[in-house]
Amino acid sequence: MTRTRRTHHWRGLVAVALLGAALGVLFKRPLIVLAGSVGVGFAVYPHLLTPPAVSLAVDRRLSERDPAPGETVTVTVTVTNxxxxxxxxxRLVDGVPAMLPVVDGTARHTAALRPGESTTFSYAVVAEHGAHRFRPLTAIARDLSGEYEVETEVEAVDEIECLRAPSEPPVDGATDPYPGRVLTDASGAGVEFDHTREYHPGDARSRIDWRQLAKTGSLATLEFRQERSVSVTVCIDARADAYRGQHGEPHAVSHSVAAARELLESVWDLGERAGVATLGGPDCWLPPDRGSDHADRARHLLLTHPSLSPRPPDWERTRAEDDAEPDPFDRLSARLGGNAQLFLLTPLADDEIVGFAMEQAARGQSVTVVSPDVTGGDSPGERLAAVERRNRIDRLHRGGVRVVDWDPAQRLRKSVAAARNRWQR
Structure with missing residues (x-):
């Protein structure tokens, strides 16, 4: 996007020059008239120029694209005319991701470039948990007089992925050695022996227990544990209430996006199907599936979808949109299949999200809540928020909903392992 505007840098000079010329004529002072005429000339000069034509190329180099949390990443930007x-x-301003603080140098730079010339500047950021995409670099160019200003954005796609996938996602059921399947409690055709039953006419010959027939002379049929594919929906709570966190720290939605990426990758590593959904904001829905193309679409959604913006939504506009849009909870509930497993990523900022999770669990849906803990601080309001969150976690536990209480300062896999130990007791 390119915008051209006038700065009106010389507007005051025109008034002063005209006033000086008028006074010179009035008092018959030729020198004052001459000085005023020179001022008028300077004021007219910018109108004879045209705005500069800006055509830039950006090359951004990162010292590390897959850093560990807390690691410093040096960003080197080269801009060519x-x-x-x-x-x-x-004047140049690089599009630093909102959640990455600049700790050394500056993402701003000034230069004068002839055609074909380049300029380079560097700065350093600290890697935070998650996947972060750089925004376009903003360039502002002025002409020699400073009267015209051209602002343009130059795209240079770069990402920093600070991810550590859990060793095993908290998928409901015990995954067997065959990727893409979870053993169920129902019996029938399968790969793992369950029991034998009396033979019925029409049973497949392959399921007859020939050993028992040879030993006792009676027919029996083998039953195996059935299998089904896992279908996981990773849903991020992106409502306005979920954009909360400590001052200067990433908010809960940012942490949830990072956790969603890790959970999706770990489910796909098992060969299972996984999809993406959001609660709040513009509708975001990618049905569960597997494959490289599907994974690329999911990653792109997490990085670019407007409902997952790093900036909190406007409260008044959000309320107006919520009144006009269908209820997001009803919409998500209708999309979930009977065998789908729901991973709900939320800071548990209100009782509505707790009620939704418990309602889905009561319907037989497998629900796992992954909750980034962004509470803290010593003010009465912050202490109250921490107590309310703890009470909501207790309600979920009593309602039979599994909860991963995640401290974003630690790796998600550690919190998943701790929660799994509690569930197995």
């Missing part, structure tokens, strides 16, 4: 205009006053 690919146009035919001399850019005498060029």
């Amino acid at each position: 690919e146009g035919d205009s001399w850019l005498s006053d060029l």
Whole structure:
């Protein structure tokens, strides 16, 4: 996007020049008239120029694209003037991801570039948990007079992935050695022996227990434990209430996006199907599936979908949109299949999300809540928020909903392992 605007840098000079010329004529002072005429000339000069034509190329280099949490990443940006205009006053602002703090140097730079020339600047950021995409670099170029200003954005797609996948996702059921299947409590055709029953006419010959026939002379039929594919929906609570966190720290939605990426990758590593959904904001829904193309679409949604913006939504506009849109809880409930497993990523900021999780569990849906803990602080309001969150976790436990209480300062896999130990007691 390119915008051209006038700065009106010389507007005051025009008034002063005209006033000086008028006073010179009035008092018959030729020198004052001459000085005023020179001022008018300077004021007219910018109108004879045209805005600069800006054509830039950006090359961004990262010292590390897959850093560990807390690791410093050096970003080196090279900007080249690919146009035919001399850019005498060029100001650059790199599109640093919202959740990555700059700890050394600055993401701002100024330069004067002739056609074909380049300029380079560097800065350092600290890697935070999650996948972070750089925004376009913003360039502002002024002409020699400073009257015209051209602002443009230059895209240079780069990402920092600070991810550590859990060794095993908290998928409901025991995954057997055959990827893509989970053993059920129902019996029938399968691969694992369950029991024998009396033979019925029409039973498949392959399921007859020939050993028992040879030993006792009576027919029996083998029954095996049935299998079914796992279908996982990873849902991120992106409602306005979920955009909460400590001052200067990533908010809960950002942590949830990072956790969603890890959970999806770990489910796909098992050969299972997984999809993405959101609660709140513009509708985001990718049905569970597997495969490289599907995984690429899911990753792209997590990085770019407007409902997962790193900036909190406007409260008043959000309320108006919520009144006009279908209830997000009803919409998600209708999309979940009977055998789908729901991973609900939420800071548990209100009772509505707790009621939804317990309602789905009461319907027989497998529900696992992964809750980033962004509470803290010593103010009465912050202490109350921490107590309310703990009470909501207790309600979920009593309602039979599995909860992963995750401290974002630690790796998700550690919290998953601790929660799994509690569930197995």
